[in-house]
Amino acid sequence: MEQPTGQPEKKQIYKKMEAQTIPDEILEAMSLKNRYAFVNANMMSILNDNEKNMFDKVQRFCLKYEKKNTIMHNEDFYPWIKDFGVEHYVTRSQSFPEVGVDHGEKDGLAMEFMRGLAVDMFDPQFNMAMGASVLAINPIKHHHDNREPCLKALKELVTGEVAGCICITEPLKGSDANHPDTISVRSADGLKITGTKCYNTNAPKSKYAVVYGTTEPAAKDADMKMTQSLVLLPDPTVNIERTFIPWTPRIWIGKETFKETFVPNERILCDVGKGKDGLFEGLVPERMGIAILDVCEAWGAFAFAAIYANLRKQMGQEIIKHQGVGFLLADSWAQITNFTLAVLQFCRSYDEALKKYGGKLPGPLAMALVASASQMKYQGAILAERTCYEMANVMGGAGVSDNTLMQDYLGVSRIQEVVGGARQIQLYVISMALRKLWSSSNR
Numbered sequence: 001m002e003q004p005t006g007q008p009e010k011k012q013i014y015k016k017m018e019a020q021t022i023p024d025e026i027l028e029a030m031s032l033k034n035r036y037a038f039v040n041a042n043m044m045s046i047l048n049d050n051e052k053n054m055f056d057k058v059q060r061f062c063l064k065y066e067k068k069n070t071i072m073h074n075e076d077f078y079p080w081i082k083d084f085g086v087e088h089y090v091t092r093s094q095s096f097p098e099v100g101v102d103h104g105e106k107d108g109l110a111m112e113f114m115r116g117l118a119v120d121m122f123d124p125q126f127n128m129a130m131g132a133s134v135l136a137i138n139p140i141k142h143h144h145d146n147r148e149p150c151l152k153a154l155k156e157l158v159t160g161e162v163a164g165c166i167c168i169t170e171p172l173k174g175s176d177a178n179h180p181d182t183i184s185v186r187s188a189d190g191l192k193i194t195g196t197k198c199y200n201t202n203a204p205k206s207k208y209a210v211v212y213g214t215t216e217p218a219a220k221d222a223d224m225k226m227t228q229s230l231v232l233l234p235d236p237t238v239n240i241e242r243t244f245i246p247w248t249p250r251i252w253i254g255k256e257t258f259k260e261t262f263v264p265n266e267r268i269l270c271d272v273g274k275g276k277d278g279l280f281e282g283l284v285p286e287r288m289g290i291a292i293l294d295v296c297e298a299w300g301a302f303a304f305a306a307i308y309a310n311l312r313k314q315m316g317q318e319i320i321k322h323q324g325v326g327f328l329l330a331d332s333w334a335q336i337t338n339f340t341l342a343v344l345q346f347c348r349s350y351d352e353a354l355k356k357y358g359g360k361l362p363g364p365l366a367m368a369l370v371a372s373a374s375q376m377k378y379q380g381a382i383l384a385e386r387t388c389y390e391m392a393n394v395m396g397g398a399g400v401s402d403n404t405l406m407q408d409y410l411g412v413s414r415i416q417e418v419v420g421g422a423r424q425i426q427l428y429v430i431s432m433a434l435r436k437l438w439s440s441s442n443r
């Protein structure tokens, strides 16, 4: 932003800042480099060597990227996905040998956590949007059956060449995702989809959309007739509007109206009756992805507040030395560290189980993981929202101004409870799992 003549020069750490209120030395102390150094010190005793290396590698990339491109965190970040994709930093949750992207031991949920933490501290809205592309990647990975159009989509998405989205939610069907109003009409050569989807992250910027429908929306067992299709965008039969979410203003979320959109056989991922399984198999990675995002947001906000509180002085001393501030930070620190250990343990166990069972988890274990992933997502979303709010609050005016990324943390953390199944739905899943666990242990 150009400064009017005679005005003092602003520290352009974030261009979106209109008037700088945080002193230069504190603003500089909260640079990405210093926030990484602070979180690294926290992670020293927690991470193993592979995890540390991954975290460090992505940090170095983000630091260079921020500097080289003079990133100000107010710009359109969609073109960045390509640059991160070249380095295979769109996702590290699994390997994609079928499209030549395979890092062996360096892929898995724990590595994804490391990638996510580094990228989220760089730019939380960008990380969240890239995560929605991964939601499209997972079903294509599971159901490509070596068909060329699906492999092409997988490669383009994994390497960040293009963005993707998933279209589950509809104006009248949100939590009840099993019973879409969108109709899929089957013919010998493919499917025709008609219906409206909404709140689909990245949709207006996507080349690929994974879309759910059912052949009989009015039927009681509509869920047993569900389909999962890969739609190529833009398409003249799909009208896409932007749904603006003020808490995440840089993420493009869409409302799409499909009018007899044709999906050829070679792009049907789950045929009639198999769509529900397709929907459910993505739930554990999606919910864990959100839990990871939550803990990343908590660390990101905490790093800002901890550095700020150690430097900002009021009434003759650094604010961290005032007990009210120090104890609040201590309480948040304990919560974030404990939750990090829990998420990391889940990630490592999940990776080990997949390795042990050759990628296909046995039923009871898969069931147990569904409950754990919901538990993590449920508490992670609350932790992120509370931490980001408290960290902004404890920074006083600086935390709620536009001088840092705290605004982004406040915004993204507020939607975590809604996305990927709202709070009550997670509690419903957990309570059902509790009932099943009781009956299976009580035989």
Ligand SMILES: Cc1cc2nc3c(=O)[nH]c(=O)nc-3n(C[C@H](O)[C@H](O)[C@H](O)COP(=O)(O)OP(=O)(O)OC[C@H]3O[C@@H](n4cnc5c(N)ncnc54)[C@H](O)[C@@H]3O)c2cc1C
Residues within 6 Å of the ligand: 132, 165, 166, 167, 168, 169, 170, 171, 172, 173, 174, 175, 176, 198, 199, 200, 201, 202, 245, 248, 253, 415, 418, 419, 420, 421, 422, 423, 424, 425, 428
């Ligand atoms: C920023 C953002 C990004 C999103 N990205 C995507 C995306 O990429 N793809 C996609 O398909 N969707 C996406 N969504 C949609 C999101 O998954 C839904 O908003 C969510 O599932 C809730 O659906 P709904 O909004 O229709 O709320 P509703 O289902 O109408 O729920 C409203 C309230 O009722 C409660 N409720 C509903 N049913 C029950 C029940 N049986 N018992 C108790 N309480 C209940 C809910 O917990 C909630 O509090 C996104 C949403 C947002 C805000």
